[in-house]
Amino acid sequence: MQADFALLRDRVREVVRRSPVSERVNDIVLEADRDDEGTDFLRVVLEMKAIDDVDDSELEALIESIEKAVGDVDERYPSVRFADAA
Amino acid sequence: MATYDQELLAAARRLIARRAGQRGALPSARTRRSISTSYYALFHFLLDEAGTRLIGSHNQLRSRRRIFVRTFTHAGIKVALDKVRGTRIDSSVADFLRQPGAPPGPVASPGFVQNLAKVFSDAQAKRHDADYDLSKALSEADARLLRARVKRVIAAWRSATGTTARDFKHALCMLMLLKGQLRRES
Numbered sequence: 001m002q003a004d005f006a007l008l009r010d011r012v013r014e015v016v017r018r019s020p021v022s023e024r025v026n027d028i029v030l031e032a033d034r035d036d037e038g039t040d041f042l043r044v045v046l047e048m049k050a051i052d053d054v055d056d057s058e059l060e061a062l063i064e065s066i067e068k069a070v071g072d073v074d075e076r077y078p079s080v081r082f083a084d085a086a
Numbered sequence: 087m088a089t090y091d092q093e094l095l096a097a098a099r100r101l102i103a104r105r106a107g108q109r110g111a112l113p114s115a116r117t118r119r120s121i122s123t124s125y126y127a128l129f130h131f132l133l134d135e136a137g138t139r140l141i142g143s144h145n146q147l148r149s150r151r152r153i154f155v156r157t158f159t160h161a162g163i164k165v166a167l168d169k170v171r172g173t174r175i176d177s178s179v180a181d182f183l184r185q186p187g188a189p190p191g192p193v194a195s196p197g198f199v200q201n202l203a204k205v206f207s208d209a210q211a212k213r214h215d216a217d218y219d220l221s222k223a224l225s226e227a228d229a230r231l232l233r234a235r236v237k238r239v240i241a242a243w244r245s246a247t248g249t250t251a252r253d254f255k256h257a258l259c260m261l262m263l264l265k266g267q268l269r270r271e272s
Contacts, residue, residue: 033211035210035211035214036161036214037160037161037164037165039164039165039168041207041211043211043215043222045223051225051227052226052227054227056227056230056231056234059227059231060231060234060235063231063235067204071171071172077168077171077204077207077208077211079207079208079211079212080208081212081223081224081225081228082225082227082228082231083223083225084111084225
């Protein structure tokens with residue numbers, strides 16, 4: 001199943017809001033794409049302030065929470081990335 | 087002696103290592119090569135597992151293992167792992183992966199397998215962008231986190247040594263060889 005983009009964005013936004021690093025997240029970009037093998041996936045880019053000051057364990061927890069939140073409603077794998085908003 | 091996946095993970099770490107006091111962004115080529123190398127660490131780990139489990143671990147079988155694993159494809163492994171990424175195994179392969187003697191019905195995917203399948207999907211998507219699409223930004227944090235996740239799922243797979251886990255790994259290696267597809271009787 002593939003969920004509506006608005007629902008996916010809300011789910012990601014809610015996970016970010018509950019995260020200890022929420023204050024650092026400037027923007028969330030969500031893109032659907034298809035890889036070379038024809039598999040659909042989602043690219044989730046979190047633009048963050050001073051990303052290198054954030055503990056990796058907090059970022060990993062955020063990745064896993066987004067994977068779970070999206071995976072519950074959409075079969076496409078969400079590949080989460082972090083971009084420096086500087 | 088380090089295994090090939092361990093050597094690749096060490097290379098992925100060196101690519102994003104900083105000298106003491108070094109500041110500023112790393113060259114993007116180093117970040118992208120690190121991401122690609124972490125993906126290949128996981129890919130080669132799975133090839134090594136499949137070769138060892140399906141051909142055998144004896145030194146004299148090394149040549150046969152190396153010929154055998156050339157038949158695996160990136161896409162085939164991805165299709166197979168996508169079917170075990172959720173809490174429940176895809177129904178098209180559930181009977182094949184069911185533990186012998188287990189009752190019929192949905193089959194749960196072991197946690198260490200779910201995590202490995204997720205990280206494989208992530209690594210493959212990032213590796214594709216790292217190698218082929220320079221318009222997709224990838225950060226040093228992405229490289230660092232991917233390497234850590236790959237290392238962790240490999241360790242978790244290695245430490246799952248019970249009878250049930252061994253049986254599941256064996257069947258999953260066969261499914262990867264079959265590119266995730268089974269002939270179904272109607």
